[in-house]
Amino acid sequence: MRPVYISGIGSTAFGRHHDMSIESLATQASSQAIKESGLAREQLGALYLGNFISGPLNGKEVLAGIVADRLGLPGNIPCTKVEGACASGGIAFRHAWLAVAYGMCDAALVVGVEKMTHATTAEVTSALNCAMDNELDGPNGLTFPGLFGLVWRAYDRAFGLARDDVSAVVIKNKRHGLLNPLAQMGGQLSFDEIAASAMIADPLQLFDCCPATDGAAALVLCSEAMYRESRKQPVRVLASVQTSGAPQIAKHLDLCTFEATVSAAQQAYASAKIGASQIDVVELHDCFSMAEIVDSEDLGLVPRGQGAKWAAEGRTDIGGDVAINPSGGLLAKGHPVGATGVAQIYEVVRQLRGEHDNQVAGARTGLTHNLGGTGVACTVNILQAEQ
């Protein structure tokens, strides 16, 4: 394996894009990433596109080939859509990284995209439930808010967890979102406002849940030789790991942890030869407030049972022990499902370049965490600014 660098990044705003097709969103983010990389289209040797539910929601597949066509990429290169529920973007990134790391090509484009806001809530819920094991878990009737409601209950039994404990995560991420120009719904929220919001899946309330979102993010990855010194500060991919876990809720005997995250994080730290304490900035999969608490512990960033406490004490805020979701996370930035894993890396690259709107001072090493379905698919990446 050879070193891989991120040489260009691009993203649409996250939110409602009723005037743009899913192809257009992906093309816009990709064009921006290619332009910033300074590479010519002919230098790109592969395209990976992360998308989850364009089939059910947009009646469109084969998006990798369509986006390659819109971009004018060479016809003799492989263009592939990958899918792994909410981890689709992270999986696409890992495949672009593999392609460059193992020398299949010298530069690769990855783009993640989803378009959801044109659909009704019922259509979106039904499409998102494609990530459940509907054959074996179907009879329990759970949707994803239901799953993370169960996680909250289990966590409360194990460690104790009150409404306001969880709200600390919501308040932090919504506040971060206010300063991120790409975010869909940042906000300055109070404990009372969160506690008064609509009940979604007891005990999860409205502000505990990420919104449905349209958006795309893209990255150009390349070898060291192809990296242009004249460009931005180099960001290197130290590790990219993809794991799997149980697709049925019933198989998760302890809902306070997701094995796929624990395994991916352990592999990533070992591969990067660094410890969790060396991570300065993190974008993790807070599809629900409760997920951030569990994820931060699974990633080894926060001690077991302390996820909410660290958030309340500001230890996972910018300026704390480790800055978690300074982008606003999925809760505030939004969650265009297939885009999220790529967008997390976009955000961390901006941090490591020192150009983020919510800059973590001196951030040198970052981590991204993308979790799919019931923890059935996970990717963890570790990125580092070259000095």
Add this chain to the structure above:
Amino acid sequence: MRPVYISGIGSTAFGRHHDMSIESLATQASSQAIKESGLAREQLGALYLGNFISGPLNGKEVLAGIVADRLGLPGNIPCTKVEGACASGGIAFRHAWLAVAYGMCDAALVVGVEKMTHATTAEVTSALNCAMDNELDGPNGLTFPGLFGLVWRAYDRAFGLARDDVSAVVIKNKRHGLLNPLAQMGGQLSFDEIAASAMIADPLQLFDCCPATDGAAALVLCSEAMYRESRKQPVRVLASVQTSGAPQIAKHLDLCTFEATVSAAQQAYASAKIGASQIDVVELHDCFSMAEIVDSEDLGLVPRGQGAKWAAEGRTDIGGDVAINPSGGLLAKGHPVGATGVAQIYEVVRQLRGEHDNQVAGARTGLTHNLGGTGVACTVNILQAEQ
């Protein structure tokens, strides 16, 4: 890159499986392939699943993780669904091959699957049209039979082509299907029966079109060191190439050829260091009779303008210059979309082992060709029996 071998193969029958879920089809084929390989599940380092339209037709995604769970694969390995319309299976195979060839793991499982026959014709047509560029090509109102009707018209203008010329392909493949126990609809057809069948998209008639199909096929790929000498005759992957082409019909200036096929074939022959004349047996993408004529020429197996003539003269039959689609092809074996690219390799492996029901005598080198959408995605593989 190191040599990669196919050490186990599995397939369900192709046809109607109203009693089996899509996960069950994939699991059955995979279990068979793993068992035949002689490898333990713990030795598998990656799973790639090829599928096109399970989202729209079955309301199920994240199938790679679900199938891995059913099979009892290790949780810390990457399991990925890939999609590229009708080439999804071929693309999944290529990624499993890359994983072993580049040393990411020593053995990988690939499975292709689709479940279609429970849906109405309108639902299937709508789902298949997800492979069109619906944003730019949509207004022309074409479906895939319409596209290959246009191909026929263009070919007729260029080379001359009568109904009976094309029927030679149908008669050959349907006859082959009769002897393949996995085939959905083999048959002994006459020129008159074909000419009398229902018009689908003028000039394409009923027997020119492959059916909608349920089915799955799977393969275990592994390194030389892991190949068990005690097992079947070794089959080696000499080349695996994936290309892209225009997603819009309007961009195909010459409908008598698909650039993605030509490019993939040229790269595959160069990589394998053999010529088209050395190929003994071929499974190519005859989604329509007309497609076989064009594909056989694009692959360099038959001279330009001679595709139908060679079929009529028996030169693409078993015992001819090159045996094309001795499985019955998509026309007779059926086309469970995401399974097809993997199933083609299943068929060629059986030929190269000398164990096929429609055996091509002395077959040593085989080729598979999987084409997606309007030629937007293509894979070509060359396989060889070790002596």
